[in-house]
Amino acid sequence: MQGIVIPISMVPGNSAIHRMNPLPKLLWTFGILALSFSTRNIAVLGIAFAIGLLLVFYSRITSAYLRVALILFPISLTLITLQSIAPAFPRPWTTIAAFGPFNIYQEGIYSGISLLLRIMAMTTWAMVTIMTSHPSDIFTSLKKIGMPYVLNFILVMTLQLIPILQNEFGTVLNAQKSRAMKGSGFGAILPSMVPVFVGAIERVQQLSISLESRAFGSTGQKSSFRQVRMAFSDYFVMALGFVTTGLATYWVIIDKSLDWSKSMTFSPIFAVSLVLSATIGFLVFVIFAIRAALSA
Amino acid sequence: MSEKKPVIEFKDVTFWHGGGNEKPAIKNINLKIYEGDYVALLGLNGAGKTTLQLCINGVIPNSIMGDFEGEVIVYGKDTYDTPVREMAKMVGMVFDNPEFQLSQMSVAEEIALGMESLGFSYDEMVETITEVLDIVGLQGLEERSPFGLSGGQQQRLSIAAALAMEPKILVMDEPTSNVDPIGKEEIFSVAAQLNREKNMTVIMAEHEVEVMAAYANIVIVMHEGEILLNGTPEEVFSNVELIQKLGLRLPQVTEYAHRLNQLNLASIKKPYPVTLNSAIERYKDIL
Numbered sequence: 001m002q003g004i005v006i007p008i009s010m011v012p013g014n015s016a017i018h019r020m021n022p023l024p025k026l027l028w029t030f031g032i033l034a035l036s037f038s039t040r041n042i043a044v045l046g047i048a049f050a051i052g053l054l055l056v057f058y059s060r061i062t063s064a065y066l067r068v069a070l071i072l073f074p075i076s077l078t079l080i081t082l083q084s085i086a087p088a089f090p091r092p093w094t095t096i097a098a099f100g101p102f103n104i105y106q107e108g109i110y111s112g113i114s115l116l117l118r119i120m121a122m123t124t125w126a127m128v129t130i131m132t133s134h135p136s137d138i139f140t141s142l143k144k145i146g147m148p149y150v151l152n153f154i155l156v157m158t159l160q161l162i163p164i165l166q167n168e169f170g171t172v173l174n175a176q177k178s179r180a181m182k183g184s185g186f187g188a189i190l191p192s193m194v195p196v197f198v199g200a201i202e203r204v205q206q207l208s209i210s211l212e213s214r215a216f217g218s219t220g221q222k223s224s225f226r227q228v229r230m231a232f233s234d235y236f237v238m239a240l241g242f243v244t245t246g247l248a249t250y251w252v253i254i255d256k257s258l259d260w261s262k263s264m265t266f267s268p269i270f271a272v273s274l275v276l277s278a279t280i281g282f283l284v285f286v287i288f289a290i291r292a293a294l295s296a
Numbered sequence: 297m298s299e300k301k302p303v304i305e306f307k308d309v310t311f312w313h314g315g316g317n318e319k320p321a322i323k324n325i326n327l328k329i330y331e332g333d334y335v336a337l338l339g340l341n342g343a344g345k346t347t348l349q350l351c352i353n354g355v356i357p358n359s360i361m362g363d364f365e366g367e368v369i370v371y372g373k374d375t376y377d378t379p380v381r382e383m384a385k386m387v388g389m390v391f392d393n394p395e396f397q398l399s400q401m402s403v404a405e406e407i408a409l410g411m412e413s414l415g416f417s418y419d420e421m422v423e424t425i426t427e428v429l430d431i432v433g434l435q436g437l438e439e440r441s442p443f444g445l446s447g448g449q450q451q452r453l454s455i456a457a458a459l460a461m462e463p464k465i466l467v468m469d470e471p472t473s474n475v476d477p478i479g480k481e482e483i484f485s486v487a488a489q490l491n492r493e494k495n496m497t498v499i500m501a502e503h504e505v506e507v508m509a510a511y512a513n514i515v516i517v518m519h520e521g522e523i524l525l526n527g528t529p530e531e532v533f534s535n536v537e538l539i540q541k542l543g544l545r546l547p548q549v550t551e552y553a554h555r556l557n558q559l560n561l562a563s564i565k566k567p568y569p570v571t572l573n574s575a576i577e578r579y580k581d582i583l
Contacts, residue, residue, distance in 0.1 A: 134401075135401055136400075136401045136402065136405060153399070156399065156400065156401065157399050159401075160399060160400075160401070160443065163443070164395075164443065202396075203395075203396050206391060206393065206396040206397065207396055207397065207399060208359075209350075209355055209359060209360075209389075209391070210389065210391060210396070210397040210454075211399070211409075212355065212359055212380045212381065212384075213353055213355065213380065213384055213387075213388075213389035213458075214384055214409055214410035214413065214457060214458070214461060215381040215382075215384040215385065215410050215413040215414050215461065216381070216409065216410070216413050217381055217413070218381040218384075218413040218414060219381075220414070220415055221415040222412055222413060222415055223411070223412050223415050223416055223417060223418065223421070224412060224418075225404065225405060225408030225411070225412055225418065225421050225425075226405065227418060
């Protein structure tokens with residue numbers, strides 16, 4: 001199992017956020033999710049993202065966060081490029097500049113920034129929760145608030161299966177290489193799929209028999225080995241999260257003046273520079289990704 | 297004096313796997329196993345050992361599709377009418393591939409899984425986890441990921457997970473097939489210890505005949521779904537020609553005794569010795 005890394009997993013630590021019960025963290029994350037989907041206001045989304053970043057620094061998960069963000073951010077930059085030339089907004093659009101044969105629209109720039117911030121805000125908060133909570137604690141907390149334990153088990157098993165399947169892919173690719181077949185790239189991955197997935201099916205069949213042999217699916221009263229307790233501070237943070245994100249979501253929904261898509265203007269130079277930087281940022285990422293894949 | 301009652305009884309059991317198989321995986325199995333027995337199941341791959349073992353906790357016929365005839369009675373319960381999760385309280389199962397039996401984030405949680413399903417209290421779980429980890433020699437690894445353990449440790453964890461349910465019978469299907477030599481020895485010694493100290497009935501399918509001859513009090517030889525031989529290791533392994541014809545290995549000392557007879561170098565009476573110690577005892581007079 002060596003060399004297997006789940007990019008998004010718990011980073012051990014002793015910050016107040018690490019010590020907190022996962023439920024308040026989950027509530028805040030879902031609250032931010034609701035808020036982010038309820039508004040396009042870049043100031044609100046920007047503040048949510050900035051607070052998320054502060055929590056990342058405070059809980060000392062910066063390097064683990066950056067490993068994910070450095071993949072996610074360049075990919076999300078494409079939103080700016082695509083939105084600027086084809087905004088997800090009702091027409092008419094206001095042309096503010098031209099980028100080659102394409103027109104750059106005012107609404108597109110706004111939409112691109114807004115979508116980018118929405119993705120970054122949501123993922124940052126989600127990563128704070130995931131990277132500061134033991135997965136078993138998250139599942140135990142969910143079980144406590146009534147999530148069916150079978151569903152919980154599915155989540156645990158999925159998390160476990162990802163590195164196992166990665167490992168098996170590696171074994172099959174090495175076997176292919178040793179038989180002078182292609183060992184990297186899409187052409188190598190495709191033939192590996194069959195043995196890996198046949199193996200996965202066999203594994204699941206065997207696991208289901210093994211679980212049944214351990215009374216899994218028993219209908220009686222169940223108990224939990226993992227003990228996750230709620231302290232007063234956890235209740236307080238949870239209530240604060242509920243009120244804050246709830247009120248903020250309500251506010252952004254009812255206050256129509258927060259829609260800055262028409263009122264906020266961008267200069268042509270800013271628009272072109274932004275689209276150009278986003279496109280270059282994404283292309284640099286693609287080049288690095290291809291080079292990394294080829295050297296693997 | 298009352299007659300000793302078997303804890304496992306197969307009565308004319310035949311099972312065909314689903315998918316239109318004409319040949320049964322096991323046929324006409326009649327077998328009695330008593331409390332505290334250590335049963336070794338021998339046979340080539342496809343002989344029916346796994347199918348027979350899966351009948352003991354009711355996975356066959358309750359979870360694996362196929363046609364089932366006969367009766368399997370375990371501690372007075374007919375496995376046909378008893379859910380597998382009920383049988384789990386009496387029968388612990390350990391399969392050949394340890395990695396395929398594990399699913400949890402930590403060793404402790406893996407062991408607790410079955411107990412959680414049965415509603416054990418937290419204190420009971422903590423106590424049992426400590427106890428079973430002690431039995432299988434994995435103390436101190438409670439927080440480790442099961443997938444980060446060696447093959448031998450993973451298999452011992454599977455045994456611990458089965459033991460946590462406090463079963464009276466431990467069924468093990470080639471538990472050492474994916475384990476290195478040190479891991480094999482660890483697993484055999486844990487099974488022997490449970491049998492000896494807790495009077496647990498152990499049924500183990502295994503290819504290591506030397507070890508089985510040393511630990512088991514009953515050896516069963518299966519071939520093409522049928523039980524061909526059933527008796528003490530000495531009785532069974534003395535059927536040298538049949539066992540060799542089936543393509544199975546014999547304990548080296550048994551083979552040696554048979555060869556000495558064949559070459560007229562000695563006259564060793566059946567039943568042949570099956571372990572080194574019994575051989576030394578028998579040959580003391582000759583040497």
